[in-house]
Amino acid sequence: MKIIACIKQVPDSEAKVKAENGQVTYGDAPLVINPFDEYAVEGALQQKEASGGTVTALCVGPESAKEALKHALAMGADEAILVSDAALENVDSLGAARVLAAAILKIGDADMVMFGRQTLDNGAGVTAPQTARVLGWPMLGLAGQIKVEGGSVIVERVLEEGRQIVKANLPAALSVVQSIGEPRYPSFMGIRKAAKAAIPVWSLADLAMAAPAALVTRAATMNPPARETVCEFITGESPEAIAETLAEKILAEKVL
């Protein structure tokens, strides 16, 4: 089995992200592997352990994104590849999917490509299905359990309506959700290996493609309207008395 885990580098979830002068800023907050993508790496490593094979971590991003790839290597990925090109600075989701698909084909012979369900920054959750569509591979989204049998993969998808079991032939693209299991921590040996690893950087020219035109562009960024909530603590003689007062307050807000 040759498995590719696609990852992205994003500002840490604790980062104070703001809109400033029309730009998104996050100060000196650390950049980390997208937390959802850690599940993709975890899912890929689980399948490698079950069926044998290799895991390649793949990322489109700036040079700094090598650190996110090193995290995947430290978790246990066998190799990592960065696609980086100045022409990709304002790439939209469709463009990123075309670049990822080209890189996946250049890596070659992949049986499965795994994604996180979405990124912390854009959060659209469309990169996985778009990459699958560009490749023409079946898309098995929101997988909570994955089992490979012969040339097929069977996944349990975690949906609004319950858990759906879907089967497809390999190669296939998957996105994984946290039911897959908590991502493993990098081991000491893994961290040492990752620190020494040489990570190839591919440009668009290496993928024999021109910069995709951005069809979606960001015209403005705004801070969400401030919510000046002051919490009114309800007190009373007994839980029943507090409940009575709170029930009246809730009804007076006319939200029901």
Place this chain on the structure above:
Amino acid sequence: MKTWVYIDHFKGQVQPGSWEALGLGKSLGAVSAIIFGSGVEAVVKAAFEYGADEVIAADDASLAEYRAEPYASSLSALASSLTPDLILLPTTSRTRELSAMCAVDLNSGVLTDVSAIEVSGETIAATRSIYEGKVLEKAVCSAKPALVTLRARAFPKPALTAGRAGTLTKAEAKADAQSSVEGYSATEAAVNIGDAAVVVSGGRGVSNNPSLGLDEKATAQKGFELLGELAAVLGGAVGASRAAVDAGYIPYSHQVGQTGKVVAPDLYIAAGISGAIQHLVGMRNAKLIVAINKDAEAPIFAAARYGVVGDLFVFVPALTAAMRKKLGK
């Protein structure tokens, strides 16, 4: 502006956001509703009653189970030949995939989870949350058709006019399934906290009641039962924090927050939830937030309009009884 609205449904049960999308579409002019499935007469009828001027329906046995690929191929084929300017969809797991794939087929842009939309001339600008809701962006799609999925409950649901009818156009299904649905495991009840008008959520605190003399999980189950009773009286759904989901108290489909669902109900009641930023980004757009926690210093109170410092095992049943009485249930 030639506007289409994709009506998302699960085996005939329509996602309410589909009607919200239809309402938004109507505000821009005439609207065609797109309906795929097998045996969808009732959905077609409802689409007319919610305001569709035309319904384009592919009613075909091959579309009985939603699969992304044949649905995307069917929608892309229609859009290629009939050239709409804008395709609106509700935001669900299905439509994120569907709109993403159609954007590939049609070489256009997809904008997900949109909370406001501006149309000026030929340009469509959509407001959406990025960075876990910390920042908003206005994104512009320069290609056609723009595929826009709308955030649940961000747009008003139109009124239903019983018996209203319109033009029904039959469309072909593109049967190119690349995967098969083998079944459903019945381990989880259907839950869609994104559409609920009221969400009652529990966190780590639901397992904190030593007086029951039960183990952690059994205590938590008892706690979530109490929250479920309150939710039932309020006509709402049960949500949970990541801590409660990770501890195995309740299935993932209930999770509110950064790694779960972003919800914006009219009323959000947080019980035994401390209020980590990852949870707050998932619920802070609720109209009214009520927090119940033993710890008066819990950050959840900073986001709440009303707070009660106390034991949820004592207070939640009291609130359920008070609401039941006042609502006459």
